Amino acid sequence: MNQHILNSIAQASKVIGKTWPLYTFVASNPLSGYENATFQEAAGLAQKHFNANAFPAAKRYREAWEKGSIDTNVLLALLKENGLSESPEHYLAHIELQQQWEVLNKNHVVDRIMAKWLSSFMDEGLAEWDMPYKTEGFYAAWRLLVIYDSEIGKTRLKDIPKTSALALELLLKDYSEADYLTIFTHHLAALPGWTGYINHRTESNSNWQEEYPISLMDYLAARLWTAQKLNSSILPEVHEETSDALTFKVQYILLKAWEESWQNQLVKTLEKESIATQTSNTTAAPEAQMVFCIDTRSELIRRHAEAAGNYETYGYAGFFGIAMDYKRFNDGITRKSCPPIVSSAYHVSEIAQENKDKSVRRHKRKTNQMKFGDYFFKRMKNMLPSAFGYVEGAGFFYGLSLIGRTLIPGLIYRKNQRKTSHVEAICQPDINKVKQEDVIPLGIPLAEKVSIVKSAFDLMGWKQFAPIVLFVGHGSHSANNPFSSSLDCGACAASHGRHNARMLAKLANLPDVRQALTEIHGVDIPEYTVFIGAEHSTTTDDILLFDSEVPEAHEQLIKNLKLNLLKAQQTATQDRLGVLNGSVSVAQQKASHWGETRPEWGLAKNAGFIVGPRDLTKNKNLDSRCFLHSYEWELDTTGKALEGIMQGPMVVTQWINNHYYFSTVDNDTFGGGTKITHNITGKFGVVQGNGGDLKMGLPLQSVFASDDTMYHQPLRLSVLIQAPINRVSEILLKNSNLKTLLDNEWIYLMVMDPEQKNEVFRYKKALQWVLISKKDKRAAVQKSKKKELVRTELAL
Numbered sequence: 001m002n003q004h005i006l007n008s009i010a011q012a013s014k015v016i017g018k019t020w021p022l023y024t025f026v027a028s029n030p031l032s033g034y035e036n037a038t039f040q041e042a043a044g045l046a047q048k049h050f051n052a053n054a055f056p057a058a059k060r061y062r063e064a065w066e067k068g069s070i071d072t073n074v075l076l077a078l079l080k081e082n083g084l085s086e087s088p089e090h091y092l093a094h095i096e097l098q099q100q101w102e103v104l105n106k107n108h109v110v111d112r113i114m115a116k117w118l119s120s121f122m123d124e125g126l127a128e129w130d131m132p133y134k135t136e137g138f139y140a141a142w143r144l145l146v147i148y149d150s151e152i153g154k155t156r157l158k159d160i161p162k163t164s165a166l167a168l169e170l171l172l173k174d175y176s177e178a179d180y181l182t183i184f185t186h187h188l189a190a191l192p193g194w195t196g197y198i199n200h201r202t203e204s205n206s207n208w209q210e211e212y213p214i215s216l217m218d219y220l221a222a223r224l225w226t227a228q229k230l231n232s233s234i235l236p237e238v239h240e241e242t243s244d245a246l247t248f249k250v251q252y253i254l255l256k257a258w259e260e261s262w263q264n265q266l267v268k269t270l271e272k273e274s275i276a277t278q279t280s281n282t283t284a285a286p287e288a289q290m291v292f293c294i295d296t297r298s299e300l301i302r303r304h305a306e307a308a309g310n311y312e313t314y315g316y317a318g319f320f321g322i323a324m325d326y327k328r329f330n331d332g333i334t335r336k337s338c339p340p341i342v343s344s345a346y347h348v349s350e351i352a353q354e355n356k357d358k359s360v361r362r363h364k365r366k367t368n369q370m371k372f373g374d375y376f377f378k379r380m381k382n383m384l385p386s387a388f389g390y391v392e393g394a395g396f397f398y399g400l401s402l403i404g405r406t407l408i409p410g411l412i413y414r415k416n417q418r419k420t421s422h423v424e425a426i427c428q429p430d431i432n433k434v435k436q437e438d439v440i441p442l443g444i445p446l447a448e449k450v451s452i453v454k455s456a457f458d459l460m461g462w463k464q465f466a467p468i469v470l471f472v473g474h475g476s477h478s479a480n481n482p483f484s485s486s487l488d489c490g491a492c493a494a495s496h497g498r499h500n501a502r503m504l505a506k507l508a509n510l511p512d513v514r515q516a517l518t519e520i521h522g523v524d525i526p527e528y529t530v531f532i533g534a535e536h537s538t539t540t541d542d543i544l545l546f547d548s549e550v551p552e553a554h555e556q557l558i559k560n561l562k563l564n565l566l567k568a569q570q571t572a573t574q575d576r577l578g579v580l581n582g583s584v585s586v587a588q589q590k591a592s593h594w595g596e597t598r599p600e601w602g603l604a605k606n607a608g609f610i611v612g613p614r615d616l617t618k619n620k621n622l623d624s625r626c627f628l629h630s631y632e633w634e635l636d637t638t639g640k641a642l643e644g645i646m647q648g649p650m651v652v653t654q655w656i657n658n659h660y661y662f663s664t665v666d667n668d669t670f671g672g673g674t675k676i677t678h679n680i681t682g683k684f685g686v687v688q689g690n691g692g693d694l695k696m697g698l699p700l701q702s703v704f705a706s707d708d709t710m711y712h713q714p715l716r717l718s719v720l721i722q723a724p725i726n727r728v729s730e731i732l733l734k735n736s737n738l739k740t741l742l743d744n745e746w747i748y749l750m751v752m753d754p755e756q757k758n759e760v761f762r763y764k765k766a767l768q769w770v771l772i773s774k775k776d777k778r779a780a781v782q783k784s785k786k787k788e789l790v791r792t793e794l795a796l
Contacts, residue, residue: 004177005168006217012184013216015049018203019196019696021124021684024494025486026340027603027659029746030192030670030696038744039716040252049189052669054662055251056714058096063710064258065092071261078253078260091250098247106237110227111190113151115691117142117222118194122201123682124208135211139164139218146222152229164221171224171234179235186236187223188216192669193694195219197685259715263748266608266626266718267760267772270616270752286312288468288561290534291460293318293489293497294627294649295474296606297538302628303621304572305543308564313614314460315628317649318491320471320504321456324348325434326495329423330367336493337500339652346444347434348503350427353549359426406594410585413477413540413592424533424546429503450516453508457523459641461613461632465529468557471504472543473497474536477591478599482678482686483699487538487602490656491649502533502546530554539591539600540584541572576624597675597701604703604712606660609653611645612722612752627653633723633754642723643731646738650719654747657717663697664704664714672699674707718748720760725753729767739767 014033020026029035031054034042043054064070065088075088084091105111120131121138133141143160146152161167172180188195198216201209227234290305291314292298302313319338326337327349336344352360404412432443475496476487485494492500507513508531517523533546543565547558574582590599608626610617617628629649636642663671672678672695678686685694703712721728728751732739741747742763749763750772761769 002165002169005165005172005180008177008180008184009216009220012181012188013195013199015045015185015189016192016196016199017696018200019193019685019694020200020494021197022482022680022686023485023684024335025483026494027486027490027656028340029655029658030196030662031658032655035744035746036740039746043252044248049185050192050669053666055248055255056665058092058098060710060714061251061254061258062092062096064713069261069713070254070258071264074260074264075254075257078257082249082253084250084253091254095247095250095254098244105190107190107227107232109151109230110223110232111693112691113149113226114191114219114223115194115687115693117146118191118198118219118694119681119687119691121212121214122197122208122684124684126680126683137212137218138214139167139221142218142222146226152226155229160225161221164215164218167221167225168217171221171228175235183224183235184220187220187227187234191693193685193696196696197694255715258713259718259748262607262713262715263718263750263762264772266720267750269620269622270610270720271758271760271773284310285464286310286466287557288312288470289314289466290470290472291316291320291456292472292536293474293491294609294629294653295489295491295538296603296624296627297600298474298536299617299622299626299628300576300624301536301541301543301568301572303619304541304568304575305565306618307571308568309561311564312466314462314630315614316456316460316630317652318473318489318497318500320473320497320500321452321459322346322348322431322500322503324431324500324503326499329427335495337495337497338493339491339648340493341648341651344434347432348429348499349432350423351430353426353428356426363422363426409479409592409594410588413588416592417477417542417544421544421546424498424502425548428549429499429506431503431507446512446516449507449510449513450520452504453513454517454521454523456504458636459644460630461635461641462523463632463635465525467526467528467530468554468561469505469508469529469531470534470543470545471501471531472534472536473499473501474538476600476602477537477539478596479592480594480596481599482680483672483702486698486702487600490603490652496535498533498535498544498546501535505531505533505546528553537591538602540587541569541576542584543569601711602698602702603656604660606653606657607713607715607718609650609717609719610721611642611650611719616722616752631722633727636723639727639731642721642727643735646721646731647735650738650747651741653719654717654741658746659697660703660712661714661716663702664710664712667697667700667703671695671697671703674700716746716748718750720750720752722752722754722758724755725751725761725769729769732767 017030017032018028020028031042031046034045037045046052046054061070072088079085079088079091120127121134121141123131131141131145133144143162144157146160147155147157161170172183175183195216198214198219202215224234287310289312292302294315294317298315305311306313317339323338323342323344324346325334325344325348327334327347329350334347337348338344473492473496474489475498476484478484478487488494489497491497508525514525517525530550532550535544536542537544545558545562550558570584573584573587576582577586590596605623605625606627609629610626611629611631613632614630617626627649629645631642631645633642667673672686673688677689678699679690681687681694687694700707703710705711732742742749743765750760751763751769752758752760759771759773762772764770
């Protein structure tokens with residue numbers, strides 16, 4: 001194989017990201033391959049390769065400007081800094097006048113044909129009839145079948161090279177090696193959703209990939225052969241730029257002004273809070289503590305839970321530090337339940353609780369009967385001989401179901417919820433090493449159990465223990481929603497977080513783990529403290545406790561806690577949905593109504609990530625716009641906890657932020673398009689209408705309040721950490737990947753330095769910082785002097 005071809009394919013593949021399947025729809029940056037370039041450069045390349053917008057539309061800037069979301073002084077300063085002397089109104093008008101020219105896709109027929117072949121080959125069980133020869137791999141199967149494709153025209157099998165490598169060498173023989181990268185980049189970018197899914201399949205090494213292999217080389221060989229057969233271009237034509245340099249520059253300045261305006265408001269809010277809480281830290285010991293995911297939706301429920309009683313809340317990544325796969329009890333399917341960037345070390349399944357063996361066996365029998373019924377009815381519905389009779393006979397019953405889901409969705413939701421916690425009432429989680437053959441309850445070494453629990457306490461900066469400690473995972477609930485997993489816990493690979501929460505609680509309750517924590521690490525957990533797994537429904541604001549194994553001595557405490565959490569649910573729902581619609585019953589209806597396009601908003605409006613103690617944000621309404629990770633800088637003497645937060649959660653939140661950003665600025669290319677015309681393909685993705693590219697991002701309804709009314713504000717992530725600035729700089733020096741993200745402006749970083757009176761500094765390139773704090777009224781000369789760029793001693 002020509003090595004230059006292999007190298008060019010590898011380099012061209014960086015143009016596309018990963019398209020995640022619907023059942024684990026993880027947020028990701030569609031331009032992740034460009035992170036070594038600046039955001040501004042990546043925006044230009046996105047326009048070139050995808051004919052896509054990477055900046056908000058002109059009318060979005062106009063909306064932000066007129067609403068005051070873009071501060072006039074900030075915008076004027078940035079315009080001046082970039083040598084632009086006209087008024088903001090002048091530049092807004094300029095970009096509004098620019099016409100967006102649509103580049104004609106001359107390879108449309110090739111795109112449509114390749115989408116057809118990919119959907120057939122990559123099907124994961126939706127189709128009743130499998131594409132023949134799939135086990136031979138994509139190129140081999142395509143080669144044997146394409147001779148029957150009437151859209152291609154007549155061809156002979158012997159005229160098609162036997163391997164993808166031979167095909168590419170033949171197809172490229174008339175092109176120079178300098179053209180290879182251009183050719184591959186163009187053809188991979190033509191269908192970024194499909195090629196992104198090939199990327200996902202090859203890198204995740206799933207069972208589907210092992211059984212039915214496909215590679216980018218196979219795809220390119222089939223595509224270029226098809227293009228040549230149809231007399232379509234292989235080497236793309238060079239197009240003129242669709243926007244002038246000034247427009248591009250102004251778009252970027254307006255974005256920065258919008259982001260900096262939001263940052264200034266956030267800093268102002270947090271500075272007020274930090275001053276207010278310095279003199280009010282004498283509250284009584286909490287009756288319960290709750291650890292929520294850092295998810296932006298947790299910010300709402302944490303405020304209301306704290307207001308409902310003497311409770312303390314923490315923020316921690318929702319997989320609770322357990323890198324695990326989880327085997328579902330009802331169907332036996334194993335799915336990843338930790339961040340995609342983390343390799344799973346453990347396998348968690350369900351075993352019977354003490355004296356619950358009979359209940360487990362009874363549940364299994366009932367589940368097997370239901371599975372057979374589902375299989376039988378699916379076969380009846382899909383098989384040609386029985387399909388028409390089945391539709392006629394079952395129409396009445398489906399009609400009753402449809403009426404029920406339309407008229408009484410709330411009642412159906414409550415009924416289904418009672419079923420969902422049955423497994424947790426009779427089972428307990430069992431942890432083992434990945435691929436361990438002998439299943440032993442909690443079959444991992446004591447040292448590893450202790451390490452999992454200790455790491456959680458270290459990262460959060462735990463100081464004391466209440467009688468009840470809840471580890472609260474989260475999940476969403478919706479009906480008729482292909483993108484439902486995008487609303488679940490991203491830290492758990494788009495699964496519910498209840499399994500990780502229950503597993504950590506189980507480990508923390510083990511007597512030998514507690515003893516080791518005390519004797520080895522000096523972490524003394526009181527005997528009366530009980531850890532409980534729980535789940536927060538982000539659609540209904542309900543918190544469900546999995547407390548079937550809690551000692552009787554805690555019965556009254558649990559009862560009081562549940563009553564207060566019901567109050568928190570009611571007030572949180574009213575806060576989230578508004579006074580008119582803010583009832584729990586309305587939220588339950590939205591969770592179960594088959595026609596609901598927006599069961600909830602997910603992480604829309606996310607803009608910030610705050611790393612610090614709860615005192616920094618408590619009693620402040622951050623409007624569910626910030627990820628909140630607990631951190632106590634004084635307890636983290638080595639800086640390892642902060643480094644872990646920056647390397648893990650900070651990177652993941654940047655993915656989430658960019659997922660929402662790009663789905664908003666160009667929903668057709670980077671998003672999911674409208675739900676109205678979605679069609680599910682292969683069980684793993686959706687296409688718009690009857691074909692075309694696989695949608696890689698969020699639907700229009702997830703980021704827009706209407707077809708033309710923006711809900712999510714497309715701002716890059718702004719991170720604020722309360723820690724000594726030298727400590728943060730040291731971490732950046734050690735981790736070049738983090739420094740690259742910052743230098744290339746994929747993410748903003750601010751530090752509130754407790755060793756410098758909590759003054760706030762914003763990161764600049766090359767480990768430089770600028771003071772932006774305004775809480776002290778300094779003399780004009782002094783303030784001007786302090787706003788000069790400063791380097792930390794460490795950086796020097």
